[in-house]
Amino acid sequence: MQALLAQGYEGKINLIYIDPPFDSKADYSYRLSIAAEEITKEPSVVERLAYKDTWEGGLDSYLDMLYPRLQLMRRLLSEIGSIYVHVGHQVSHYVKTLLDEVFGRERFLNDIVWQRTGAHNDPQRYGNVAEDLLFYSKSENWTWNPQYTQYSEEYIQERFRSVEEGTSRRYWLNTVTAPGHGKAASPRKFFGKVRLPPPGTHWRFSQETIGRLETEGRIVVTESGMPYIKQYLDEMPGRPLQNIWVDIRMTKSGSERVDFETQKPLALLERIIAASSNEGELVADFFLGSGTTAVAAEKLGRRWVASELGKVGLQVSRGRLVGADARPFLIENIGNYQREMIYLAGTRIHEMMAIVLKLYGATPRKGTPELGTRKAPDDVTELVYVGYPDRPTTARKVEELARTAEKLDGTGYKRLVVLAWDYDYNFSTELEKRLKTSSQKVKVEIELRTIPPEIYEYLKKAKEEDEIEPLRGKIRFYEKPYLKLGRPEIGRDREGRVPVKIKIDRYVVFDMPIEKEEEREKLRQVAKDNFAVLIDYWAVDWNHDGFTFKSQWQDLRGHARRARVVQTEAGTELAGGNAYTIAVRVVDLFGNDAAGTVEVDLR
8 A cells, every 4th residue: 555655546436345354253274175185375474474373462453554554545545535444243332433433434435234145043143144235435425326125026116017918018107206396386288188286296297298198008097087107127227236235145155266265256346346336447456355346347448556475365366357358468576575575574585584584483594594404304504695675696697606505604504595585587597497497416415495475473572582482383484396398399480470389398386385294295296196176276488578477478377266287388479580588476375486488489
């Protein structure tokens, strides 16, 4: 949100919907079905903070998290904008107090009760089957498009009892008068007979309109001599929507399901977006979850912006948007978020490196803040390197570190462990190439790991030495996945167009965040025979400019019952006479991101 404000979005968003995680006691582990095996993916620390409601200070921490974000959201809203805050019964009254303070009590519009599930048999109390949507506007004017629900069958039978001969259209006879006096209280002709309205009323229609309605067969004069107008059922929009919603549910096994615990029904977001925004306007969700808001906004022709902390949520959202044939969209990290988060935590880069080393279990070396040593469980003394947060770690840097490790401290080290925030494009292929072609063989074992995003939470806490020690071992530094791309296949030039194919030769995940060892081993065996089962999504940029990855081809695994194994080969036709850098990006089931490039010269 700060980034959006910095980019000029203040007062530009027309509608905000958020579903901030609350103390729901739900299980937010993510279930995967791979080759007929059910696997449980462990949520990361950040995902636990975002979805498992493990607020360290309970309700106070939750409200402390929400309050400054609501203030930013108010700044982002346009003057005719509105916000819906989706909360559970446990915290709705507290959140309403925050909203009253941020937006003003006079801007409160509705407390909408949404029945999310069927009947509960809760012990010694009424069943809790509903959640709240707190609806506020920014100003005294806000976008509003009335919404309607279908009439019940009982209401139709009672109200629209008459059936028109010849058309079988249901209708009821509505009055053609309205309370009050005035010019319209003067007589009107109905089928050539002049009639006065009853005392205290006036005719609703002009003589011209009455003549047209008579021609259309819409005017009926009853035995009492009173004219009425036919109101057809098929012309009625329905019953105006009230603030109790019982007609939208998320089924457990419907086609919309993506096995995401906090997923909300698409119809729920479509209703909110249709009511409080217009086509082409900007809609935002800053707790995106499974992507329902973005999918609904896309479907209704709105522009959208969304943010999400959890990798699984981002993966699911991306897959749903691609599956919905969304317009081109961008997924990005806001600026150099690693360095920014470190500064926000009040930590300097060199201090951060020492903290990361200690959290990994290593002891920092004097004079070289990015290096430390660690006694591994197999009794090997490792040299540990922490990468800089503002740049990707390159293959060249790792080769240099490996050669340094061989001689450092007199005896050298047998193993180099690299802890990186991010790795350079084509890192795996480039490192393999450098090590193979080097005239002097590197004898040091190289272990590549990634620094997880949840490190930021610990950087906030670990400022003093005695605060770091209890945190050792709390964070898992997973090994970097290995990606190998095959050599491009180039076909014959066809009138200036050349067929080109690219394939993934190999993809290996060394560390799998799977709860049970038995499940982890089963998946390893399956992946040995077919590594593609590990891939959630991969995309190709056929002409990469070296800066922005543009997804011009993609294949997705899908979710729940629609899940399938992705193909490992992609093809296109490129214009002859040019050289191209083809970039590939792979995201696996655990949120790991790997990328590589290959060069193709068609000159």
